[in-house]
Amino acid sequence: MSEKTNVCIVGSGNWGSAIAKIVGANCAALPEFEDRVTMYVYEEMIDGKKLTEIINTSHENVKYLPGHKLPANVVAVPDLVEAAKNADILIFVVPHQFIPSQCKMLLGKIKTNALAISLIKGFDKAEGGGIDLISHIITRHLNIPCAVLMGANLANEVAEGHFCETTIGCRDPKYAKTLRDLFQSENFRVVVVQDSDAVEICGALKNVVAMGAGFVDGLGLGDNTKAAVIRLGLMEMIRFVEIMYPGGKLTTFFESCGIADLITTCYGGRNRRCAEAFVKTGKTLAEIEAELLNGQKLQGPLTAEEVNYMLKSKKLEEKFPLFTAVHEICTGQIKPQCLIERIRAHPEHTQASTPAPKL
Ligand SMILES: NC(=O)C1=CN([C@@H]2O[C@H](COP(=O)(O)OP(=O)(O)OC[C@H]3O[C@@H](n4cnc5c(N)ncnc54)[C@H](O)[C@@H]3O)[C@@H](O)[C@H]2O)C=CC1
Numbered sequence: 001m002s003e004k005t006n007v008c009i010v011g012s013g014n015w016g017s018a019i020a021k022i023v024g025a026n027c028a029a030l031p032e033f034e035d036r037v038t039m040y041v042y043e044e045m046i047d048g049k050k051l052t053e054i055i056n057t058s059h060e061n062v063k064y065l066p067g068h069k070l071p072a073n074v075v076a077v078p079d080l081v082e083a084a085k086n087a088d089i090l091i092f093v094v095p096h097q098f099i100p101s102q103c104k105m106l107l108g109k110i111k112t113n114a115l116a117i118s119l120i121k122g123f124d125k126a127e128g129g130g131i132d133l134i135s136h137i138i139t140r141h142l143n144i145p146c147a148v149l150m151g152a153n154l155a156n157e158v159a160e161g162h163f164c165e166t167t168i169g170c171r172d173p174k175y176a177k178t179l180r181d182l183f184q185s186e187n188f189r190v191v192v193v194q195d196s197d198a199v200e201i202c203g204a205l206k207n208v209v210a211m212g213a214g215f216v217d218g219l220g221l222g223d224n225t226k227a228a229v230i231r232l233g234l235m236e237m238i239r240f241v242e243i244m245y246p247g248g249k250l251t252t253f254f255e256s257c258g259i260a261d262l263i264t265t266c267y268g269g270r271n272r273r274c275a276e277a278f279v280k281t282g283k284t285l286a287e288i289e290a291e292l293l294n295g296q297k298l299q300g301p302l303t304a305e306e307v308n309y310m311l312k313s314k315k316l317e318e319k320f321p322l323f324t325a326v327h328e329i330c331t332g333q334i335k336p337q338c339l340i341e342r343i344r345a346h347p348e349h350t351q352a353s354t355p356a357p358k359l
């Protein structure tokens with residue numbers, strides 16, 4: 001790496017902009033980082049002005065994080081390659097559906113010794129019925145290591161500066177200090193673990209559970225039912241890692257990326273809110289996303305589809321009734337009212353005694 005570490009944020013949505021507040025402030029304050037942080041912004045016109053120009057003059061992402069000032073050393077760049085070409089650390093924080101195409105654009109255009117960290121919650125479908133982790137896609141396409149950062153981090157609350165925790169999953173301990181220094185602040189506390197895949201899978205799967213929690217809210221079933229959905233969701237998350245990515249640690253589920261993110265998303269997230277509206281209005285999820293999120297993207301339905309693609313191909317749907325039901329509700333195959341029927345005979349209830357997960 002060069003003497004001072006150059007940082008680029010790839011993405012400028014709700015979370016990308018909130019994390020830019022912290023990363024920008026840290027880069028300005030810490031001598032090991034270059035002050036100037038580039039932020040790739042997918043260009044769009046807002047009231048006749050380019051979003052990049054608005055960000056670079058008013059230092060506010062008026063569309064995706066209105067009401068918050070970004071540090072002046074965060075510079076919005078509309079060209080992905082231009083933003084990323086000098087970076088020693090690339091922070092990927094775009095809705096997960098855009099990552100394969102963005103990696104293709106960056107191939108051969110970035111520093112060969114760069115380090116990536118993904119804040120993206122989601123998967124991609126892999127050929128042959130499996131799924132790919134986003135960090136694996138980044139590493140495979142760009143041939144650079146990729147850590148992950150996942151946690152109970154609703155972007156607007158992080159931007160407000162309210163206290164919270166996050167988890168960095170980083171296999172190689174030599175990057176741990178740099179990454180912690182880059183992200184940690186007084187009220188954004190970082191725990192670094194090596195169990196990177198499990199950290200990332202927690203971040204993706206909790207969005208599926210949050211859809212289930214939102215359906216429960218829409219159906220007016222109350223807090224006990226919602227708690228049951230959250231608990232069964234957590235058990236399915238643990239089983240998923242156990243079966244698909246053996247070697248993960250049970251303790252990872254007790255970090256911010258696990259139970260804490262599950263709780264915050266099932267109570268305060270966009271997936272929950274849209275799932276509730278889906279039940280109450282009868283509109284499609286695409287309509288609700290467009291009406292409620294003003295350009296922000298819903299990750300849960302897409303992730304549920306990706307998970308189902310894998311479960312179906314491995315004939316494992318019955319072992320994951322909540323994940324399966326969420327996908328079938330999102331795609332209109334069953335009605336939201338069928339959710340409880342599907343989880344009533346959950347494997348967690350039908351085993352004589354639930355064996356402790358083996359992780
Ligand atoms: N918002 C939150 O509270 C949190 C989000 N995350 C995760 O961070 C990731 C990014 O989420 P957000 O920053 O909230 O994004 P967002 O949901 O605000 O998405 C909008 C972003 O997508 C961009 N976009 C739209 N169309 C595009 C296209 N065709 N090509 C490229 N970019 C396009 C927009 O310019 C904008 O930057 C997701 O995986 C999400 O799950 C993680 C923690 C918290």
Ligand SMILES: O=C(CO)COP(=O)(O)O
Nearest residue numbers: 151152153154269270271
């Ligand atoms: O990941 C999140 C909080 O940690 C945000 O969840 P939503 O996308 O459901 O808002």
